[in-house]
Amino acid sequence: MALNPQLFPNGMPVPFVSEMFVLARDGVEFDIDKIPASGHGGHLKTKGIVYLSNIRMVFVAKSPVGHFTAFDMPLLYVSGEKFNQPIFHCNNLSGHVEPVVPNDQHRALYSTHSFKIIFKEGGCGTFIPLFFNLIASVRQYNQHYTMQAQAQAQSYVDPLQAAQTPVDEMMRHAYVDPNDPTKIFLQQPNSDSQLRRRTYQPQADGGHV
Numbered sequence: 001m002a003l004n005p006q007l008f009p010n011g012m013p014v015p016f017v018s019e020m021f022v023l024a025r026d027g028v029e030f031d032i033d034k035i036p037a038s039g040h041g042g043h044l045k046t047k048g049i050v051y052l053s054n055i056r057m058v059f060v061a062k063s064p065v066g067h068f069t070a071f072d073m074p075l076l077y078v079s080g081e082k083f084n085q086p087i088f089h090c091n092n093l094s095g096h097v098e099p100v101v102p103n104d105q106h107r108a109l110y111s112t113h114s115f116k117i118i119f120k121e122g123g124c125g126t127f128i129p130l131f132f133n134l135i136a137s138v139r140q141y142n143q144h145y146t147m148q149a150q151a152q153a154q155s156y157v158d159p160l161q162a163a164q165t166p167v168d169e170m171m172r173h174a175y176v177d178p179n180d181p182t183k184i185f186l187q188q189p190n191s192d193s194q195l196r197r198r199t200y201q202p203q204a205d206g207g208h209v
Contacts, residue, residue, distance in 0.1 A: 001071060001072060001073050001074070001077065001097045001098070001099050001100060001113050002071075002072040002074075002099075002100045002200055003035070003036075003068070003070075003071060003072075004067070004068070004069050004070055004071075005058060005070055005071075005072040006197060007060065007069070007070060008190055008193070008195075010190075011049070011060050012051070012060075012189050012190055013051055013053075013058045013060070013070070013072070014195055014196070014197055015053070015188075015190075015196055015197065016055055016160055016163065016196060016197045016198070017160075017163075017196045017197070017198055018160075018163040018164075019053050019054065019055050019056075019163060019196075020053055020054045020163075020167050020168075020188065021051060021052070021053045021185050021188060021189060022052045022053055022054065022130060022134060022167055022170075022171055022184065022185060023051070023052050023126070023127065023130060023182050023183060023184050023185060024049055024050070024051050024052075024182070024183045024185070024189075025049065025050045025052075025119075025124075025127050025180075025181070025182045025183075026049045026121070026181055026183075027047075027049075027119070027120055027121030027122060027181055028047070028048065028049065028050050028059075028117050028118060028119055028120060028121075029045060029046070029047050029090075029117075029118040029120050030044075030045065030046055030047070030048060030050070030059040030061070030071065030115070030116070030117060030118075031043075031044075031045045031115065031116040031117075031118065032044050032045075032059075032071060032113055032114070032115045032116075033113055033114050033115075034111045034113050034114075035068060044065060044068060046061045046062070046063075046065045046068070047061070047062050047120070048060050048061040048062045049062075050117055050127075052127075052130070052131060052134065054075075054134065054138070054162060054163055054165045054167045055074065055075065055159060055160060055162045055163050056072055056073055056074045056075055056159065056162075057072075057073045057075065057078070057131075058070060058071070058072050058073070059071045059073075059117070071115075072100075073097040073115065074097070074100065074159030074162065074200070075134070075135050075138045075159075075162050076138060076139075076142060076157055076159050076161065076162050077097050077098040077099075077100070077157075077159060078095055078096070078097050078135060079095065079096050079097075079098075080094075080095050080096045081093065081094070081095035081131075081132075081135065082094050082095060083128050083132075089118075090118050090119055090120055091118075091119045091123075091124055092116050092117060092118040092119060093116070093117045093119075093124075093128065093131065094114070094115065094116045094117075095114075095115060096112050096113065096114055096115070097112070097113050097115060098112055099111065099112070099113070100159060100200045102201060103201055121181065122179050122180055122181045123177050123179035123180040124177070124180055124182075125175065125177025125179065125180050126174060126175060126176055126177045126180040126182040126184070127180060127182045129174070129175055130170070130171075130174050130182075130184075133170055134165070134167065134170065137165050137166070137167075137170065138162045138165045141162075141164055141165045141166075142161050142162060142164070142165070159200055160199070160200070171184055171185075171186070
């Protein structure tokens with residue numbers, strides 16, 4: 001994860017090089033733990049919109065909660081994802097996400113987060129299949145890379161490696177649930193902007209093109 005990723009003035013995440021945004025889902029509540037300086041023991045819950053790309057999921061809050069404005073979850077760092085359909089509560093997607101640790105800091109200083117995306121408004125028949133198809137493809141296309149990194153005892157797996165995952169075909173054949181307000185991006189948003197991020201590492205983020 002990465003707290004407060006760079007956003008355009010309209011709230012859309014600034015894309016990485018080769019990043020393709022797949023969808024946006026409004027009307028969700030985001031539940032996350034271990035957020036520094038958020039009070040409530042680091043637990044935070046707020047409403048907003050979720051963006052899904054071939055690299056990551058990004059939650060953007062409707063309005064800031066303290067210092068919290070957005071939360072970035074690289075797909076290669078997500079695990080234990082599960083679609084939950086409780087009888088008396090809203091459908092939700094839960095899981096865990098590993099931290100994106102700056103190069104100059106130690107992994108032990110950062111905790112794995114537990115997250116939950118709660119679908120408060122409308123259905124999720126478009127979002128859920130696309131999410132599970134995409135994360136399965138990301139893992140399939142990056143299996144060799146992650147195994148190689150583990151074999152070489154590398155603690156850092158580059159989240160941007162996921163950008164090689166093809167998504168065009170998946171988007172074209174996505175099932176559209178009329179009760180799900182998910183918006184599928186047939187054209188990339190903010191395509192007129194040349195701004196691109198090159199890395200998750202903060203000290204190198206001045207290198208936009």
